Amino acid sequence: MAGMAPGIEALVFDFDGLLMHTETTHLDSWRTEWAYHGLALDESTFFADHGGDTSEQHYAALAAAVGSGFDRPASHARRIAYRDTLHEGLDLAPGVRDWFAAAAGLGLRLAVASSSPRAWVEDHLTRVGELGRFEARAFGDEVAGHKPDPAVYLLALRRLDLPPGRVVAFEDTAHGVAAAKAAGLRCVAIPNPYTDPTAFSAADVVLRAATDLPLPELLARL
Incomplete structure (x- = not known):
């Protein structure tokens, strides 16, 4: 040595x-899900200043932006499916x-x-x-x-x-x-x-x- x-x-x-x-694929999956609803994700506040899962906060923000018609299970399934396709080619x-x-x-x-x-x-x-x-x-x-x-x-x-x-x-x-x-x-x-x-x-x-x-x-x- x-x-x-x-x-x-x-x-x-x-x-x-x-x-x-995976930070990039994570962001991309959320950006795409916001775009699905005709909305733009505020990327400037997306990443937390701590480790751990922040999915609940992100879903709460999206639900508030979409309104009463927000379907959380469908949104989650759609986002995860898209994220998984991104990960297939991630090295x-x-x-x-x-x-x-x-x-x-x-x-x-x-x-x-x-x-x-x-x-x-x-x-x-x-x-x-x-x-x-x-x-x-x-x-x-x-x-x-x-x-x-x-x-x-x-x-x-x-x-x-x-x-x-x-x-x-x-x-x-x-x-x-x-x-x-x-x-x-x-x-x-x-x-x-x-x-x-x-x-x-x-x-x-x-x-x-x-x-x-x-x-x-x-x-x-x-």
């Missing part, structure tokens, strides 16, 4: 918006597989720590053939608090049986970075397109994409 920051033994990745661009973010291969060559262990439920993350990773890379996994349906609460990172650390100083987190949102730092991890940020790029001052390194740096060079900066 020459050239790397000393003591790094594992990498922990967020999922949505970081490993896979890992560019550069991520190169990082995985480099991590294997360096003897680094991999984990995932997501505010999303286990089934959501594992189904996606299974579909693209990458679930087996992650020896430790921690999910939002296993902890009481969502990011920026550090609970899911603390769970990942317990499952890795490593102290935070030996682990590096990878995040795409400011609240994800806050969760990682609160758990004591160094953190690399790759802001997703729907976040304020100036809100990542707490991250140790900020990249535009995983293709910006080879993993060994990135870790040497930490």
Whole structure:
């Protein structure tokens, strides 16, 4: 591991918006459902400043905009069917597989720590053939608090049986970075397109994409 920051033994990745661009398909499914009703989604307030499922808030906003004729079950079925077609062609973010291969060559262990439920993350990773890379996994349906609460990172650390100083987190949102730092991890940020790029001052390194740096060079900066 020459050239790397000393003591790094594992990498922990967020999922949505970081490993896979599911934030984009999520937004697109809601934008399309609003358009179905002849309405425009306010994208400026769409994404929350915390992890976890915000579907109920989105359906409440759509129901209020549509009025008394809103059919929630039909809307949900239509949106999910469209989202699932988008996911059929969704792969890992560019550069991520190169990082995985480099991590294997360096003897680094991999984990995932997501505010999303286990089934959501594992189904996606299974579909693209990458679930087996992650020896430790921690999910939002296993902890009481969502990011920026550090609970899911603390769970990942317990499952890795490593102290935070030996682990590096990878995040795409400011609240994800806050969760990682609160758990004591160094953190690399790759802001997703729907976040304020100036809100990542707490991250140790900020990249535009995983293709910006080879993993060994990135870790040497930490």
